[in-house]
Amino acid sequence: AASANMKPIQVKLVLLGESAVGKSSIVLRFVNNEYQDNKEPTIGAAFLTQRCKLDDRIIKFEIWDTAGQERFHSLAPMYYRNAQAAVIVYDITKPASLEKAKTWVKELQRQANPNIVIALVGNKIDLANNRSVPYEEAEAYANENGLLFFEASAKTGTNIIEVFTELAKKIPYEQ
Numbered sequence: 379a380a381s382a383n384m385k386p387i388q389v390k391l392v393l394l395g396e397s398a399v400g401k402s403s404i405v406l407r408f409v410n411n412e413y414q415d416n417k418e419p420t421i422g423a424a425f426l427t428q429r430c431k432l433d434d435r436i437i438k439f440e441i442w443d444t445a446g447q448e449r450f451h452s453l454a455p456m457y458y459r460n461a462q463a464a465v466i467v468y469d470i471t472k473p474a475s476l477e478k479a480k481t482w483v484k485e486l487q488r489q490a491n492p493n494i495v496i497a498l499v500g501n502k503i504d505l506a507n508n509r510s511v512p513y514e515e516a517e518a519y520a521n522e523n524g525l526l527f528f529e530a531s532a533k534t535g536t537n538i539i540e541v542f543t544e545l546a547k548k549i550p551y552e553q
């Protein structure tokens with residue numbers, strides 16, 4: 379195919395969100411199609427890459443998975459400053475994690491690249507029996523703020539690839 383000879387389009391993507399919402403697990407699912415039940419927390423940040431096909435182009439995601447702990451917050455601008463895409467994660471069983479996600483949205487709207495494409499992701503949808511954030515509430519917030527919105531599960535894989543491919547579709551590429 380023609381795409382095999384084409385240079386991949388690089389997309390810098392950053393993951394943000396409260397500690398333990400499942401950021402590293404989402405990346406592990408997307409990059410390796412794996413899941414681990416008791417993941418060690420990320421210290422500082424981790425860098426991974428993954429390629430995916432979008433129409434006849436190859437997208438190479440350069441993924442910065444940041445630590446959620448407050449003591450690392452001051453490092454975050456290093457990772458989002460040049461990012462073209464952001465995945466802001468909360469846990470559908472933890473309302474406080476949605477509030478934290480909203481503060482990340484505000485920070486990116488003020489300080490990141492104005493063209494950044496942001497997805498809000500409610501993770502752990504496999505725990506829907508313990509849900510305490512209604513789908514409609516988070517979706518309405520996402521719509522008001524121009525964010526893509528998904529509920530997903532790193533554990534089962536539900537909607538994980540979709541988060542990344544839908545972001546890739548929205549990025550304003552230079553031709």
Ligand code: GDP
Pocket residue numbers: 395396397398399400401402403404414415416417418419420446501502503504505530531532533534
């Ligand atoms: P991070 O701190 O945001 O990177 O979160 P981790 O990826 O380290 O995940 C925190 C904990 O939540 C770990 O014990 C994971 O196994 C668990 N976890 C992550 N994603 C899911 C999910 O989709 N469903 C469930 N039930 N647990 C998850």
